[in-house]
Amino acid sequence: MEQVEILVVGGGPAGMMASLSAVQSGANVTLLEREVKLGGQLIKQTHKFFGSYKEYAGVRGIEIAEKLTSLLKEQEDKGKISILTEAELVVFYHDQTLGYTYKGALRTLKTQKMIFTTGASERMLPFPGNDLPGVYAAGAIQTLMNVNGVLPGEKYLMVGAGNIGLIVSYQLLQAGAKVLGVVEAMPRIGGYLVHASKIRRMGVPIYTSHTILEAHGKDRVEEAVIIAVDNKYKPIPGTEKVIKVDVISLAVGLNPLGELLEQRGIKFCYIPELGGFVPWHDENLRTSHPDVYVAGDLAGIEEATTAMLQGELAGLVVAGELGYGNLEEQNKIGLVYQRLKEFRTGPKSEKTREGQLKLIDG
């Protein structure tokens, strides 16, 4: 059976940075990514990223993915990392044996340490008519549009005014689609206000304190009914409004994707602030299993910048545990902690901070 030192599962921003920092410390890494390309969510993000100019702020998500991919390819040429795409981890056996599919076959490997960076999946919303063709998750629309060049409809209603809802609305406008409104149950816009202003000045109304009541249509979505809600989020009868759309796009949150870890009996905690059930982990991103680490959206829904920082941290820590890394690399751990902490000091990270406290309490 194939033996590896460090296995990284998932080639998004967290997994790519984890692989890079572990390799740069001197360790050998195997990276598994189930998609054709590395990059995770980044490969569909055509907008410029926020964050610190010291990292990748001002750079478009797709360009960040390209940069990280080329850094990884350099290490691959040096033989320090083995990158397998279209390789999906499917089982986590006893000990450190894992099974993945590659080119139609099931393969197994044994590893010393693991870093899981499998990301998250999009949430569905219950309402009558949500099973009609034309109801999509926002991230799925973003993939269809920006990766595959397919626009699934002409007129859209976006549900959710968090960053994903606002950004995907803007990108739909860029693709030439019509966005007839964004509904948000909270009385305030959840995403960054600059993203909201961008779609407002293109004429997209944002209906705060509103929700979707139902979708109508014969063979597919033909209209959406939205309704105002009171301060307890209860619909106010008589405020219904019909909007003629062919696509309803749901941007109502993400859930960490941790089935493989659950399968292995790793401890999970229910922390709504981090996106629901998350693998418990300590400051160094180590789970209840001493050889399994997590980073990125799997460790708690946040952003690509924090996913990259967490990945970097996990890679450094794990390489250090295996005896790699000089003093400089070990000092980096402190710096990464600090950058993560500073990023999370703002009001927009309040939830993350609360979630982190709950994690400490277990």
Place this chain on the structure above:
Amino acid sequence: MDNQSRKISLQLKSSGVPSKSDLKPFLPSTHRKRKGAYALIECFEEIPCDPCFSACPFKAVKEFENLNDIPVIDFDKCTGCGLCVPECPGLAIFLINENRKDGKATITIPYEFLPLPEKDELVWALNRKGEIEGEAKVVEVKTYPKKSNTTVVTLLIPKEQILTTRHFRRKDQHE
């Protein structure tokens, strides 16, 4: 100028359209406005983002103590070069020049849509809600390959619109 402790208006929080009270602390003095072009940073909320600081060759954007600080411009140092406009990931910086001999003003807007307008084209100026405010002439179109290929478009507008025009739409054939 203490931008950090200001309150964001309910209007902005619930609709994405800033009110006069949101804008006021960000505006330069009348004296500075008369001197020529200046950058207006419409970033009202503490978010983890700082590229405007490093984009400015004249250090007119105050250095951030914390990544989440709200940017503050020193208008005495701002030369109106406009390099911050294509840099801002939030497309929230605009360059304004209301010191023109013809009594009009120009506004430079980041524009991420294709096809791009052409110089001298007449377009519809849109306000913060996307409503048409009137015609505007495109005076410059510039793409910055080193700034993630962001294009900025400069429009000639009436002076009264410097705080309201924030986007534009190209005309359809029959318009």
